[in-house]
Amino acid sequence: MIELKNIDVEFGHGGNAFKAVNDVSLTIQDGEVFGIVGPSGAGKSTLVRVINMLQPPTRGQVLIDGRDITKLNRRELRKVRLNIGMIFQHFNLISGSTIAENVAFSLYANKYPKDKIPGRVKELLELVHLPEKADAYPANLSGGQKQRVAIARALANNPEILLCDEATSALDLENTEEIVALLKEINQKTGITIVFITHEMEVAKKLFDRIAFMEQGKLKEISDIYTAFTEPKEPIAKRLVERVLNVTVPEALTVKEDEELLRLSYTGDDSYDPVISMASKNYDITIDIISGKVDYIHNKPFGVMIVILRGAGSEREKALEYIEKNVYKLERLGGK
């Protein structure tokens, strides 16, 4: 378990001092895929680097399995770091070494028994589905393949925690999906705890179990990934989620007499309920769908729809009541 308690990271001095991380406390359970999202400069990289003390905090405690690692000497910290692998946006492979040598490097560096190194490298390259590239050089690999090598290298010493700093941000869509699928597979197979920071909400949606939203050094909201997408609370969470759902009201749209603009959210199996057609059938109203999207998180559907409800006074109110009862959330965006 990873526990961050009241973490501050301050850069600069005197009048130039500012807190890149400001009083952040959170707990990450063993085996979780925990993500941190937020805009550029929010403090995500700084915070994730605190977990392995690459960035010592100015204040606060970092507990790994109950042990405060901010108090350790260099030798003790080195041992703790063996248990925490890390991958980065730009892979950081050694260009003059083969793929096998790149992976073997962290085994040599940590005094892995020499005769067992070739076997362990083979095992690691199999884990990331790249055994055939053992003798290739980084320059001959795609971005996704390079990141897979970096993952193999990070896992060489069997860490219980993997930190991923914008690990898919330099990759195209296809390679991103490949890395997301691989990390999920490794998490399920080995039970490793993954802490992943990104500004890509599509990655968050597919990969994370829980998500933390950060802005200007502060932790703003934390929840399971399904709740974050269906019920974002803080403005930063709403903004980032909205961007993925991409369900907006066209600017040119005007609401006329006897009309009301609604935003309907669905969750779980409700997404399939013919609420709208039932409402039009049961009441003297019509409903036009302006935009809508059904999406899935870990195979559970959720959806958002913008509609115009048209009808006179009391029928419209009755239909509204019916819809509200049968959807997850109804927001009235304006009406006459």
Ligand SMILES: Nc1ncnc2c1ncn2[C@@H]1O[C@H](COP(=O)(O)OP(=O)(O)OP(=O)(O)O)[C@@H](O)[C@H]1O
């Ligand atoms: N070593 C440092 N010295 C001074 N300021 C720093 C240092 N590292 C980060 N910062 C500043 O701290 C703030 C947070 O940076 P950080 O890289 O953690 O944000 P981020 O959320 O990861 O953003 P990005 O996605 O752009 O990397 C930024 O304003 C950055 O310029």
